[in-house]
Amino acid sequence: MIHWAAxxxxxxxxxxxxxxxGIAKSSAGVATVLFFVFVGLFVLSLALRAWRGK
Incomplete structure (x- = not known):
């Protein structure tokens, strides 16, 4: 599970x-959304790992 978090x-x-x-200014909005989605998934996977105790 820590593998997925990484x-x-x-x-x-x-x-x-x-x-x-500033690499891709035209897609900055999409990248910002993806950033927060993946950070959320990272935190969720860490929480699930802590909850399961593995």
Whole structure:
């Protein structure tokens, strides 16, 4: 489960680079949404891992 949390974190960081770094200004809105979605999934996977105790 921590593997999935790490994947979501990396995807969130990539989305942040595209959203806040000025690389793709035309898709900054989409990247911002993706950033928050993946951060949410990261937090959810960490919470599920803590709840299950694995």
């Amino acid at each position: 994947i979501f974190l990396v995807l969130a960081l990539l989305a942040a680079v595209f959203a806040f770094g």
